[in-house]
Amino acid sequence: MTIWDWSYVWEALPHLYLGAIVTVEATLFGFAIALILGLVFALIRQSRNRYVSTAMAEVVEFIRSTPLLLQVFFIYFVGPEFGMYIPAWIAGVGMLGVHYAAYCSECYRAGIETVDGGQWEACTALNLSPQRSWRAIILPQAIPPITPALGNYFVGMFKDAPILAAIAIPEMLQRAKNFGGENYRYIEAITMVGFFYLVFSLVASAIVQAVSLWLNRRYHLQ
Amino acid sequence: MNEPRVRLQNAAMHYDALTVLGQPNFPTAQNEKIMNQPMVRFENVTKRYGALTVLDKLNLDISRNEKVSIIGPSGSGKTTVLRMLMTLERINDGVIWVNGEPLTHMQRSGRMVPANNRHLRRVRGQIGMVFQHFNLFPHMTALQNCMEAPVSVLGLSKPEAEARAAELLDMVGLGEKKNHFPIQLSGGQKQRVAIARALAMRPKVMLFDEVTSALDPELVGEVLNVIRKLGAEYDLTMLMVTHQMGFAKEFSDRVCFFYGGKIAEQGSPDQLFGDPQNERTRQFLSAVLEAK
Numbered sequence: 001m002t003i004w005d006w007s008y009v010w011e012a013l014p015h016l017y018l019g020a021i022v023t024v025e026a027t028l029f030g031f032a033i034a035l036i037l038g039l040v041f042a043l044i045r046q047s048r049n050r051y052v053s054t055a056m057a058e059v060v061e062f063i064r065s066t067p068l069l070l071q072v073f074f075i076y077f078v079g080p081e082f083g084m085y086i087p088a089w090i091a092g093v094g095m096l097g098v099h100y101a102a103y104c105s106e107c108y109r110a111g112i113e114t115v116d117g118g119q120w121e122a123c124t125a126l127n128l129s130p131q132r133s134w135r136a137i138i139l140p141q142a143i144p145p146i147t148p149a150l151g152n153y154f155v156g157m158f159k160d161a162p163i164l165a166a167i168a169i170p171e172m173l174q175r176a177k178n179f180g181g182e183n184y185r186y187i188e189a190i191t192m193v194g195f196f197y198l199v200f201s202l203v204a205s206a207i208v209q210a211v212s213l214w215l216n217r218r219y220h221l222q
Numbered sequence: 223m224n225e226p227r228v229r230l231q232n233a234a235m236h237y238d239a240l241t242v243l244g245q246p247n248f249p250t251a252q253n254e255k256i257m258n259q260p261m262v263r264f265e266n267v268t269k270r271y272g273a274l275t276v277l278d279k280l281n282l283d284i285s286r287n288e289k290v291s292i293i294g295p296s297g298s299g300k301t302t303v304l305r306m307l308m309t310l311e312r313i314n315d316g317v318i319w320v321n322g323e324p325l326t327h328m329q330r331s332g333r334m335v336p337a338n339n340r341h342l343r344r345v346r347g348q349i350g351m352v353f354q355h356f357n358l359f360p361h362m363t364a365l366q367n368c369m370e371a372p373v374s375v376l377g378l379s380k381p382e383a384e385a386r387a388a389e390l391l392d393m394v395g396l397g398e399k400k401n402h403f404p405i406q407l408s409g410g411q412k413q414r415v416a417i418a419r420a421l422a423m424r425p426k427v428m429l430f431d432e433v434t435s436a437l438d439p440e441l442v443g444e445v446l447n448v449i450r451k452l453g454a455e456y457d458l459t460m461l462m463v464t465h466q467m468g469f470a471k472e473f474s475d476r477v478c479f480f481y482g483g484k485i486a487e488q489g490s491p492d493q494l495f496g497d498p499q500n501e502r503t504r505q506f507l508s509a510v511l512e513a514k
Contacts, residue, residue, distance in 0.1 A: 118357035125308055125351040126371035126423060127343055136370060140361050219361035220403045 008188040012179050016192055019172030024200070026093050026171065027158040033097025034153065038104025043134070045109060063102035069163050071095050076167045092164040100157050107149045111142035144215035151208025155201050172196065259322040261286045261427060261459040262307065267316035269302055276302050278483040279316070284427075289453055289460045291470035291491075294480030295506055300463045303480075304429045307461070308351045309342050320345055321426065347375075350425030354432040356412040358404040364391060364415045365400040368422045376423065383422075390418035394448045410441030414448050421452075428452070430462035442466070449473070467510055471495050479503045 044056040063071070075084075076091045086094075115138050123133035165174035176193045180186030260283035269277040277299045284290050292300045305311045307318060309325070317334070318325045327334040328341045337345070359367050368387030372378045378386070391400045394414035404412055413433055420428060430449065434442040446469050452458055453473060464470050470477055471491040478488040479500070487500040498504045 116357070118353060118355055119359065121308075121310055121353065122357035122359070124310055124346075125349075125353075125357075125420065127347050127375045128371060129343075129375070132374045136374065137359055141359075220405065 008185055012189040015175045015179050019175035023161045023172045026161050026164055029093045030096035031154050031157055034100035034104050037101035039108055041101055041105035042108035060102045060105055068099045071099055088167045088169050092167055092169050100153050103153055107146050111146040115141045140219050144219050147212035147215055155204050260284055263319035265317045268314050270314050276483055287457055287459055289474045291474040291477045292463045298480040299483045300480045301431055304431050309346050320348055348426045350420035350423055351429040352416050352420055352433050354435050356416045358412055358416055360404050363401050363403055367415055368419045372422050386422055390421050394418045409437045410444045413445045417448055427459045432463050
């Protein structure tokens with residue numbers, strides 16, 4: 001028996017390709033949710049109403065302090081007991097997005113808090129509306145510096161995608177495992193998945209870095 | 223034959239439409255009443271931070287187009303005066319009036335209640351402020367800094383706002399630098415952009431909060447020159463907190479010396495600098511002048 005058999009590689013490739021599409025799609029959709037929802041969380045957290053901001057902080061803390069797998073199970077398996085039938089794909093990607101939104105919101109918060117208080121004072125003195133102040137003045141200064149941190153979560157989320165297998169979404173690692181099980185041979189499939197993750201992570205990091213550089217240039221921030 | 227009469231009516235309507243409150247050119251009874259009111263009035267204004275009383279029952283009237291300097295040791299509450307007027311600080315007691323209208327309060331069914339955000343936004347539109355640390359928007363050019371609020375608050379079109387901004391940047395001597403970002407400007411230039419930015423909103427009252435304190439000594443002059451120019455060419459009520467005693471003396475109509483949250487002494491520059499009555503004023507002035 002050879003350690004590495006190329007014939008298995010070619011045989012596994014179509015399976016893994018399908019799985020890779022699922023993984024990448026889940027990551028992209030999930031991260032879009034995380035970016036938008038995270039910003040919403042962060043903005044609610046900045047509310048002047050103490051009860052609103054504290055409630056938001058607690059929700060974020062709760063999401064961050066429980067495992068992603070448990071949250072996915074909760075939505076997918078416990079939900080139906082209360083009449084919430086959510087398709088696996090939506091439950092999985094949605095929960096991935098919500099879970100990472102909690103992390104991203106902390107990131108946004110850090111960005112927002114580093115914007116000099118004088119900027120808010122200038123907004124007041126110029127009579128800008130709060131919405132306009134956020135959109136035109138505060139967020140353009142808050143977000144570029146945190147893009148590398150947000151990018152880390154992007155890569156992290158990609159690596160968390162195998163959790164979707166737990167609710168029977170055929171992502172890449174699951175397909176590799178199934179392929180291995182069918183052929184009593186795991187090494188090629190599993191190794192290829194690892195290699196794919198490595199390549200994707202490196203490419204994603206490069207993209208994140210480029211975006212970060214572009215944003216910082218675009219907004220003339222140091 | 224009826225035509226002249228129709229015209230007369232039209233003329234009368236026009237006249238009414240042009241009688242904007244507070245414009246000196248139209249001496250109607252209503253305007254006279256407003257013209258005689260102070261531009262800014264602090265009425266028994268108290269500001270506390272916890273147990274610390276920063277300003278204690280402040281009463282101060284500032285007339286239309288008057289230039290008032292506020293001097294005093296640090297912690298005397300002088301910057302707080304400007305910040306309250308700009309609504310950056312809430313007051314604990316009293317009322318601030320701007321142009322005959324309460325700023326901190328509003329009328330609701332005949333009673334004065336604390337102002338809501340909408341009221342604050344409307345009334346503070348008459349006030350502009352320049353800060354010690356400039357507070358320019360770093361991600362916008364000088365021109366964009368001056369255009370942002372006129373476009374998004376006053377609803378000017380982009381070309382209108384740009385023309386206004388360019389004109390003001392010319393006025394402060396930065397026409398050449400209008401496409402520079404704040405990071406590419408010196409402190410004095412930044413502060414001049416900040417002045418142009420505030421003026422672009424066409425305020426009636428301008429507040430200057432130690433605008434030269436963060437500048438290198440050789441850059442102070444260019445900013446003060448711009449302020450001199452404003453005083454000479456614009457109808458502006460100006461209120462400035464300053465450590466530039468020479469400038470306060472030369473430029474102001476009135477100087478207020480703050481001590482311990484109160485106006486310890488106020489008067490014309492000649493009187494206050496030449497012949498201070500209050501012991502605290504004398505101590506402060508001698509300390510400041512000695513340091514020079």
